[in-house]
Amino acid sequence: DVQLVVSGGGLVQPGGSLRLSCEVSGFNFGAYWMSWVRQAPGKGLEWVATLNQDGSETYYLDSVKGRLAISRDNPKNSLYLSINTLRSEDTAVYYCARAYLVVVPDIMPVLDYWGQGALVIVSS
Amino acid sequence: EIVLTQSPDTLSLSPGERAIVSCRASQSVRSRYLAWYQQKPGQAPRLLVYGASSRATGVPDRFTGSGSETDFALTISRLEPEDFAVYYCQQYGSSPGTFGGGTKVDI
Numbered sequence: 001d002v003q004l005v006v007s008g009g010g011l012v013q014p015g016g017s018l019r020l021s022c023e024v025s026g027f028n029f030g031a032y033w034m035s036w037v038r039q040a041p042g043k044g045l046e047w048v049a050t051l052n053q054d055g056s057e058t059y060y061l062d063s064v065k066g067r068l069a070i071s072r073d074n075p076k077n078s079l080y081l082s083i084n085t086l087r088s089e090d091t092a093v094y095y096c097a098r099a100y101l102v103v104v105p106d107i108m109p110v111l112d113y114w115g116q117g118a119l120v121i122v123s124s
Numbered sequence: 125e126i127v128l129t130q131s132p133d134t135l136s137l138s139p140g141e142r143a144i145v146s147c148r149a150s151q152s153v154r155s156r157y158l159a160w161y162q163q164k165p166g167q168a169p170r171l172l173v174y175g176a177s178s179r180a181t182g183v184p185d186r187f188t189g190s191g192s193e194t195d196f197a198l199t200i201s202r203l204e205p206e207d208f209a210v211y212y213c214q215q216y217g218s219s220p221g222t223f224g225g226g227t228k229v230d231i
Contacts, residue, residue, distance in 0.1 A: 045161075045169065045212055045223040061220055095168055100180075101216070103157060108214070108221025110159045112180060114168035 002026035002113045004096050009118030016086050016122075022079040022096030022115050030054070030074040033099035035111060036081045038092035046092075047108035049081065050099065059106045086122045093117040126151055126215050128224035135229045143200040145227045147213035152193045157217030160189055160198045163226075164209045172211075173198065203229070 008020040020036075035050040049070040051058045058070050069082040079096050100112035127150040137143055147158070156176035161169040171180040173189035176196060186201040200207055208231055213224040 044225045045214075047221055047223075097168075100171065101174060103155075103216055104219070107216050107219050110171065110174045110214070110216055111169075112171045114170070116168055 002098070004098070004113060004115030006094065006096055006115040006118040009094065009120045011121045011123060012086050013124050014086060014088060014122055017082065017084045018086070018120065020081040020083075020094055020096075020118055020120070022081075024077050024079065024096075024098075027098070027113075029072075029077045033102050033105075033109060034070075034072065034079045035097050035099055035109060036068075036070060036079075037095045037097055037108075037111070037114075038090075039095070039117070040089075040092045043092075048094075050102075050105070050109060051079075052105065057105060083120070086120075088122050091120060091122045093119050125220060126153065126218045126222055128213050128215055128222055130211075130213060130224035130227045132227060133225075135227060136231065137203055137229065138231065139203050139205055141203050143203055143207070143229050145198045145200075145211050145213075145229070147191075147196040147198070147224050149194045149196070149215060151218075153196070153215045154217040156192050157215060158189075158191070158196050159214045159216065160187075161212045161214065162207075162209045163212065169212065200229070 055072045095117045096115045097111035098113040099109035101110035160173040163169040177189045188199045
């Protein structure tokens with residue numbers, strides 16, 4: 001079965017940093033583009049980042065460029081999202097997801113498998 | 125960026141009834157690059173439809189996507205108890221790609 005398990009969330013002070021991890025199993029991780037999507041409490045979904053199979057191409061929502069970094073380690077079947085200079089508006093559940101269909105790299109793909117998400121709370 | 129407006133915000137129905145969720149785009153969505161997702165409380169979204177009308181693997185045929193350009197719809201022909209959830213549309217034809225605000229289908 002395809003599984004994506006997200007870890008690394010928690011309470012962080014404004015201005016701080018953290019790294020989320022997404023460990024996957026059940027499919028050939030290195031063959032897929034991957035993305036991160038976030039959802040603020042009680043709000044809708046917002047795509048934030050995508051990267052290609054070998055991690056050489058990364059794409060971000062304009063509003064998070066420079067503060068978020070998506071990366072992967074294929075031998076470890078793991079995807080990462082580093083967030084710096086955290087702000088209150090970064091408070092959200094962060095989901096990792098597998099790209100099913102990539103039309104254009106800088107456009108959010110269609111996502112077919114999602115992890116359960118990790119809650120990040122930015123508060124003092 | 126393309127703004128997707130879903131309506132209604134909430135749809136109150138009973139099992140066995142038909143549900144129609146609307147998704148209107150602020151400009152034309154090229155090549156019908158529109159997907160639908162289902163999200164239940166405390167769960168991750170699930171892909172239902174892509175390309176406006178193609179069902180994802182394992183999705184029951186009571187879920188049907190339709191539409192083009194700026195007007196799209198997701199129809200659930202006969203609601204099952206497990207279908208009560210929030211539904212989101214997503215366009216992936218214009219950067220950066222956007223989601224609609226969601227429609228809650230509840231009892």
